[in-house]
Amino acid sequence: MNFSFSQIKKIEPPNWWIGMKGDTLQIMFYGLDLGSYTPSVLYSGVKLNEYHIADSPNYIFLDLYISPKTIAGEVEITFSKDEGKSVLKHAYPLFSRDDSDINYVGFDSSDVVYLISPDRFSNGNPNIDVQEGLKEATVDRSQDYARHGGDIKGIINHLDYIYEMGFTAIWPTPLLTNDMQEQSYHGYAMTNFYEVDPRFGSMEDYVLLSRKSRDLGIKLLMDQVVNHCGIEHWWMSDLPFSDWINFQYQFENRNHISVTNHRRTINQDIYASQADKDLMNDGWFVPSMPDLNQNNSFMATYLIQNSIWWIEKLHLGGIRQDTYPYSDKSFMAKWAGAIMQQYPNFNIVGEEWSYNPLLVRYWQQGADNADGYSSNLKTTMDFPLQRTLVTSLKESETLESGLIKLYEGLANDFAYYDPQSIMLFGDNHDMDRIFTQLGEDLIKTKMAMAFILLAPRIPQIYYGTEILLQTSDKPGDHGLIRSDFPGGWQNDKVSGFTEEGLTKEQKEMQQYLKKILNFRKNNNTIHQGKTIHFAPEDGIYVLFRTLLDEMVILILNKNEKAIDLDLSRFMEINIKGKRFFSLLDDEEVELQTILRLEHKGCMILYTNSN
Structure with missing residues (x-):
């Protein structure tokens, strides 16, 4: 009899937990010719309900039933063929839930979220900056779109700063592997949904960040993407099904790939054409980011389990879901619903970059949508009020301009089911810095941040806002929008962490925000x-x-x-x-x-x- 372990190359999710609310689990196994094997499971309380052979001969999907009475241990999974002459074995871990009584309370209006671009925040471990075998293997801080070397250890090193400033939650942009040829620093083109990018650190580092954050009363949000992956994702060279991604036939035959029309209104538009709907939902976000087909049931299950796996692994305090309206909206309701059923006090914020409050309200759970759509999504992003706030502070005061627009913008809250659960911000990793938007006017920037922090909202502040980072040299330049936080690298002559080298205005802004943030932290009003x-x-x-x-x-x-x-x-x-x-x-x-x-x-x- 031939026993082999090395033939199995990928197992996702790599483990699961006992005591979860759902009693089923689907595991994807990948390896040479795995589809020709017959699986069996031997473990008390665990039953193989069904297995599925994919279109590719190298995948097999196992549906397991896990009894509530199952105890933690390693489930013996055996794959055999040729009347048992060839056998593959795998010990699949079932863990006990750590602190299973934790209520997984998500972020809410009592929090202020600090948004961090990890590659640009602080380099805590220069030894991992360059990783052999990855496609973008250089670090160059002089280039806006290159990797700069910030990492998880850099965030951990400055958790005390974040705490003392008065922030109660952190949202790092994605930390998972992006083995892309260029611009891999931003993290949104994932090439492995279960692996921490080694240039950011290890899984142990990510878990440590979560634990140390919780010790300080800081919630950790995870930036996730279910709409797309990176073109270099490991499965792109051998897709399991013929409909695993959208426009798969064109991709596999090297034909033209349709990119989305970005017409997000098709999700609500009662007059929208089917052609526009199809292109919006199925088109790739950009040519380097294949669009995932959530109408494939295996893909849908994969994405839902992936999100739950990370919540459980990291004891997350929330998820930020990228490009929310680009995915299939019925799937998104199912995805959010599955998470909220597992963790009723959790929270998810979805990105809907629209300046129309009617489009934003559609996605919030509780909205009385005419089409009956129910999203299961508690929090959306307030792009409409963000824009109105900036406009109102820049305009001169007349009967129809200036602060009256802010007043009327907030008055739009009548349309929302729960306005206090909406996330408001001055800027983020995709738009010019608020200081730049307001013409580098310190007073107007202070006014904007005071409104954000005192309005009935969940505030989010982008790292560096507290020291007036700006983008006026290159407005709209995403690399510059994600500038290095001064003091995050050895030998930086200026430090936002210690105030060394900061200008008078920068110090003034930092102390101003620190005062309001810490006042807000314990103010139930x-x-x-x-x-x-x-x-x-x-x-x-x-x-x-x-x-x-x-x-x-x-x-x-x-x-x-x-x-x-x-x-x-x-x-x-x-x-x-x-x-x-x-x-x-x-x-x-x-x-x-x-x-x-x-x-x-x-x-x-x-x-x-x-």
Whole structure:
């Protein structure tokens, strides 16, 4: 009898856990001629329900039933053929769930998410910068689109900084292997969905990042992609089924590949043509990123299990799902639903880059969509309000421009099922820095960030915003948008972590955000409070957050000269005679009928019953 272990090249997922809510698991095995073998399983509590031979002779899919009474151990899986003359064996690990009573609470409006581009944040281990055998094997910090060497260890080294700044969650852009020829630094063209890119570190590093983050009360979000993979993904040279990816026939015959039309409105448009729908859903995101076919049931199961595997492996505090409306929308509802069923208190944010709030609302669970679509997605991204915020601060004040647009933009919240669960931001890894968007105006940038942090939203701040990183030299340049955080590399002469070499304005912004962030961290009025705002007058916009007897007031003032704010129209909030603390200048203020605003900018007032 011939026993072989080396013939099996890939097993995904590589392990599973006992005690999960679902009792079935589908395992993909890949290896030479595996489809010609007959599998069997021997383990108490585990049963082979069915197995599936793929179109490629080198794949076999096993459907296992795992009894709730199964104990942890190694499941013996045997593949045999030729009447047992050729036998392959694999010991498949079933683990006990670590801290199985953990509730996996996802991020919410009590959090502030710090978005990090890992390659550009900090190089904690220069020894792993270059990896033999990977296609992009150089590091060059002088090139915007090259790898710069940031890694997981670099994030771990600066968790104390992130904590002290007041952030409660981190969202690193993808850390999985991107073995692409170029621009592999950004991570969105994954070539292995179960492997940490060795230039970022190891699986152990990723697990350590999660544990150390949790120790500080910081949730870890994972940036995932179910819409596409990288053209260099290991399975692209031997696809399991004839419909594993969209436009597969064209790809395999080296014909022209259709790229998506990016017409995301087809998901809601009652007049959309089938041609536009097909191209949007099936077209590749870009020529180097094959579009995954979630209508293939094996692919759908693969992607759902992959997401659950990472939640369990890392004890995640959330998922950010890339290019949300590009995937098949019925699959996305199934995907999110499976995750939320397994982890009811979890959270996922989906990227819908649209400036139309009607399109954004469609994707949030609870929306009364005319087509009956139910997404199972709690959180969406507020691109509409982000754009409105920037526009309102840049425009001059008239009856129809300036702060009135911000007021009316927030008024659109009537359309959302749960506006407080939407994620608001000033910028991210795909758009110009907020400081650049606002013309490198420090006061306007401060006003924007104060609104983001006090509005009824989940705030997200892009790394470097706190020290005014900008992109004015090359607006729209993605490589520059993802600039190196100063101080993250040995011998950096400027450091955002220690303030060494920062300009006066940079230090001022950093301390400003640190103060608001730490104030916000334990303020339930901001996390859960009722929101009331007043139409802007005389270049001043006032927003209240209230909870029982507690109150936070945000005043945005665009006047260049000192002005008296008449408080009479705010008396419905019962502020007269109450004493407030001014967060930004540490002064106490008693509100009567007039509030003197000495400078352009923002004022944050709050009550304190303690």
